[in-house]
Amino acid sequence: MAQNTEEIIKVENLTKVFGSGKKAVKAVNNINFSIKKGEIVSLVGQSGSGKTTVTRLILRLLKETEGKIIFEGKDVTDIKGKEKKEYWKKVQAIFQDPYASFNIFSPVKKVLLDTFKLFNSSYSKKEKEKLICETLESVNLRPEEVVDKYPFELSGGQRQRIMIARAHLIRPQLLLADEPTSMIDANLRSGILELLLSLRDTDDCTIMFVTHDLGLAYYVSDRIFIMHEGEIVEEGSADKIITAPEHPYTIQLIKDVPKLSEEWLTS
Numbered sequence: 688m689a690q691n692t693e694e695i696i697k698v699e700n701l702t703k704v705f706g707s708g709k710k711a712v713k714a715v716n717n718i719n720f721s722i723k724k725g726e727i728v729s730l731v732g733q734s735g736s737g738k739t740t741v742t743r744l745i746l747r748l749l750k751e752t753e754g755k756i757i758f759e760g761k762d763v764t765d766i767k768g769k770e771k772k773e774y775w776k777k778v779q780a781i782f783q784d785p786y787a788s789f790n791i792f793s794p795v796k797k798v799l800l801d802t803f804k805l806f807n808s809s810y811s812k813k814e815k816e817k818l819i820c821e822t823l824e825s826v827n828l829r830p831e832e833v834v835d836k837y838p839f840e841l842s843g844g845q846r847q848r849i850m851i852a853r854a855h856l857i858r859p860q861l862l863l864a865d866e867p868t869s870m871i872d873a874n875l876r877s878g879i880l881e882l883l884l885s886l887r888d889t890d891d892c893t894i895m896f897v898t899h900d901l902g903l904a905y906y907v908s909d910r911i912f913i914m915h916e917g918e919i920v921e922e923g924s925a926d927k928i929i930t931a932p933e934h935p936y937t938i939q940l941i942k943d944v945p946k947l948s949e950e951w952l953t954s
């Protein structure tokens with residue numbers, strides 16, 4: 688395990704309010720956490736608890752109402768333009784619905800070729816295509832079957848695998864994986880999870896999973912953050928959260944997972 692004590696990201700007093708007046712929604716309410724290089728953490732909470740908003744704030748796709756995001760010791764809260772592009776080489780996301788993340792007018796090959804634009808790489812087109820094929824094979828897709836297809840011609844699971852292939856090509860330092868297996872059949876899910884987890888070993892990647900599924904979080908994570916109504920109500924090692932939960936909401940979540948560990952460990 689490539690884990691050390693150096694912090695890759697730190698979130699300080701982060702708050703996001705959507706709308707104003709009577710219609711204001713405090714989606715994220717003064718949260719604080721940090722993640723160490725090489726760690727796998729999960730942000731767990733039910734629908735509407737604010738998880739995706741945290742992901743979008745970290746990616747700087749959304750402007751915070753208050754607070755700071757420090758990445759590798761540098762305050763990235765106000766980065767713009769070129770600096771943001773640099774940041775996106777290091778911080779990437781796989782979203783719940785990868786369909787929404789693709790340009791629907793681009794075939795898979797173009798989606799993947801475009802990732803090289805992030806790097807001003809000196810690869811020839813042939814070299815890029817070879818890398819794309821190898822990467823697609825590494826996520827168990829047959830390049831010849833998918834490269835010329837448009838996103839709408841693929842299954843949800845194939846689209847999620849392509850997002851993982853994209854992450855492999857970009858090799859981010861921090862990967863935010865928002866419900867990355869939601870569109871994948873239960874019997875294929877553990878394979879995709881293994882692929883994602885292998886990014887830590889092969890690409891030296893730190894991963895934050897975002898999920899409503901505490902069973903999955905327990906299976907994949909070093910640490911778990913429990914999110915409820917915009918706040919992180921409890922955090923700790925995966926074992927601690929499951930065996931000695933303190934917050935009533937965490938205790939309820941555990942009760943709601945009927946066969947915790949069995950479901951993920953045996954699939």
Ligand SMILES: Nc1ncnc2c1ncn2[C@@H]1O[C@H](COP(=O)(O)OP(=O)(O)OP(=O)(O)O)[C@@H](O)[C@H]1O
Nearest residue numbers: 705712714732733734735736737738739740741899
């Ligand atoms: N652009 C927006 N404008 C207004 N309200 C929003 C917006 N985005 C999110 N919200 C609200 O913020 C709250 C948190 O939403 P968020 O999508 O972060 O939750 P989530 O935990 O990711 O949920 P899910 O698991 O269903 O994706 C919800 O009440 C949601 O309705």
